[in-house]
Amino acid sequence: MPETPLLTPARPRTAIITIAVGAVLGLLVTAGISAAAPAVAASLGRAAVSDSEQLGVGMAEADAAVTTARAALTDAATVVVDASSAEVDLGAESIAVDTADLLSTLGSLAEGDADAILQRPALTAGLTEQTALMTAQATALRERLNAAIAQQQAEAAAAAAAVAALTAANTPDGARNVARQIAADQYGWGDDQFSCLNSLWNKESGWDYQAYNSGGGATGIPQSLPGNKMASFGDDWATNGTTQIRWGLDYIQRAYGAPCSAWGHSQSVNWY
Known part of the structure; x- marks a missing residue:
């Protein structure tokens, strides 16, 4: 099975994926899911869709899902960068966060063509599920990072206390x-x-x-x-x-x- 794109800790690869995320989000901001509906309605004709109002069914849900996904991507990118730059032991487990499916679905929602509009409910549901999965990965990574930082701080405090005790006892x-x-x-x-x-x-x-x-x-x-x-x-x-x-x-x-x-x-x- 080919590897799916990952939001990886390596800075070059993270930068590439960040650019890709930015391109998709930029398309959503520029065209907008809502803005695409009237134009698609004109091309579909009434035989396929009664009017542009029908195309607006599920629009609010899709917009909300996209907003949530965008925030989740930002959070995931932040925790990966934090984990890759932190000088703590996170073990052998990967610190990558899988964003491939979510980015693909965001791209489909941003296309604004007839297929994307007609598939909006399914795409929205998929985006919601993919956001939840990515958020769970990012949350788990943040917890690992916080635990590693807390352990490092505890070890540093213990070492400092030992030095202080040694210094005191040597007077x-x-x-x-x-x-x-x-x-x-x-x-x-x-x-x-x-x-x-x-x-x-x-x-x-x-x-x-x-x-x-x-x-x-x-x-x-x-x-x-x-x-x-x-x-x-x-x-x-x-x-x-x-x-x-x-x-x-x-x-x-x-x-x-x-x-x-x-x-x-x-x-x-x-x-x-």
Whole structure:
């Protein structure tokens, strides 16, 4: 089966089809469905049609169908152009909208000859059905495009939030806030234990995720020795204060049970 013309996303082909649509619509505007009826009546004679008034039967319905079809074509062209220019992933499914039948019917209605006038009711019904089908395709494409844009925006917002969280955790005050929250949520440690933790890590690193002891190699906020031990909580251990905090709290829980015990040990022997 030969391919039907499509309103495709490629700009050159879209432009060609837009010109074709414009030519058909231009003919409708110039001649007009209604304007064609008297001239055709004169050529048909009364044996075929009683008078021009009979030719006007269904004229309003045809004009309304053409107006609706024109608007639908504009909407379809808009969504295809939007989809083709949007930098989003729309999947493998085509973004073409089939306009072939609708354009053909519009052309027939615009011809203004005897056959077109006599077939007006059937052509109008066909145009209405074709408009509905094309509109459904255009609507589905718009929904896909909107969903893809919403997903892209959500992913961008999540990435921005992650960057903001990383930036905050990589400051001393931000790191304290992160540690307080994790200590409470995951370990049930309240402000008394956080006070000990704050004293401990103030002493060890000043809550600086880039802290490094050149004499022994202890690294980061919790002064892990060696620093790569923290990789068990993330490959970004060297650059992410939150990863260091998660490792440090886990270490304290396993080795001392709670921050105040770790702080007491540090005060006694100068390490923990």
